[in-house]
Every structure is written in structure tokens, then in C-alpha cells.
Amino acid sequence: MSVTLTVNNEERTVDADPDTPLLWVLRDELRLTGTKFGCGVAQCGACTVYVNGQPRRSCVTPVSSVNGMDVTTIEGLAGPEADAVRAAWAEYDTPQCGYCQSGQIMTAAALLQRTPRPTDEDIDNALAGNICRCATYVRIRQAVKAAGEKLEG
Numbered sequence: 001m002s003v004t005l006t007v008n009n010e011e012r013t014v015d016a017d018p019d020t021p022l023l024w025v026l027r028d029e030l031r032l033t034g035t036k037f038g039c040g041v042a043q044c045g046a047c048t049v050y051v052n053g054q055p056r057r058s059c060v061t062p063v064s065s066v067n068g069m070d071v072t073t074i075e076g077l078a079g080p081e082a083d084a085v086r087a088a089w090a091e092y093d094t095p096q097c098g099y100c101q102s103g104q105i106m107t108a109a110a111l112l113q114r115t116p117r118p119t120d121e122d123i124d125n126a127l128a129g130n131i132c133r134c135a136t137y138v139r140i141r142q143a144v145k146a147a148g149e150k151l152e153g
Contacts, residue, residue: 003067007032008076018064022056023047025063026073034074034102038131045130048103049073055110074102081112084147092143096134104130108144117148 004013007030014029026032026049035058038046042057049058050072085108088094095101104127111118111126118126123144132140 001064003063005063005066005068006070008071008073014063016063018062020063021059022049022051022061022063022066022071023058026058026071032073032075036099036102038100038103043129043131044100045103045107045127046100048106048130050077050106050110055107074106077106077109079109079113080151081109081147084150085109085112085143088143088147088150091146092139094136094139094143096132096136100130100132104132104140108140108147111144112148112151115148116151118144120145 001018002013002015004011012030014025016025016029023035023037026035035049036046037059038044040059042060045057047057047059048055050056051061051066052069085105089101089105107127107130111122115122120141123141127140
């Protein structure tokens with residue numbers, strides 16, 4: 001099946017089985033390897049991308065379901081929220097191993113688009129489905145709060 005989607009503002013057409021997870025199309029066909037495979041069952045968040053501006057787990061999203069849609073990966077994430085999150089991630093030395101960070105950053109930027117000054121509870125709820133094996137949750141929360149403050153000021 002031929003699927004056409006816009007990935008990081010570039011129209012792309014791929015030939016893939018309709019049930020192929022979007023994750024594998026992004027990584028194997030389009031060579032966008034920033035989106036990571038974690039669990040394969042939408043429980044860890046490492047594969048988070050945006051589909052039409054909303055966070056989605058690409059490991060369980062059939063490529064046929066995004067035909068004609070906009071997909072944003074960590075490589076294409078842009079805007080003031082993304083810039084603020086990336087800067088805060090560096091300032092707070094947030095990642096340890098870094099494997100989960102693309103999913104964490106995608107989810108944090110989406111949160112800040114909805115809620116520019118999130119509370120600890122907002123952050124915990126938004127990022128609850130993003131697992132960090134290194135348990136840097138305290139630094140993640142600090143970085144998200146700092147990013148929100150940077151957006152305000």
C-alpha cells in the first residue's frame with residue numbers, strides 16, 4: 001500500500017503494509033531515528049510523535065491510519081515550547097542515558113502548548129506514560145517547570 005504523509009513539513013510517500021507501525025516507517029523507511037522503540041505496546045512513551053499536532057505513540061499507530069496527515073518527530077519539533085524545553089533539558093542536565101528523552105521532550109512541549117505554567121500535578125499527569133529507566137523524574141519535572149517559566153518571562 002502506498003501512504004502519503006507530511007513528515008516534519010515534507011511530503012513523503014512510502015510503500016508499506018497498512019498495518020506497519022508508524023515507528024518502523026519513520027525509522028526504517030525514512031531514516032528518522034530520533035523516535036525510539038521502547039516497549040512496542042504504547043506503555044513507555046519513547047516512540048511519541050505528533051500526528052496532526054497531538055502526541056501519539058507511533059509503535060501502535062498503523063501507518064495506514066495516518067495517510068494524508070501531518071507527523072512531527074523529534075527531528076522536526078520546533079517552536080517556542082520546543083526551544084524552551086531543549087534549553088531547560090540542558091540547563092538541568094535532565095537526561096542520564098537519554099534513551100527516553102525524545103518522547104519526554106515531545107510530551108513536555110505538547111504540555112507547554114496547552115498549559116504554559118504547569119503545576120507539579122500537571123507535569124506528573126502529562127508525563128505519567130513516559131517511562132525513564134534512569135528515574136530522572138525530579139530533573140524532568142524541574143526542567144518542564146523552568147521551560148514554562150522561560151516561556152512566561
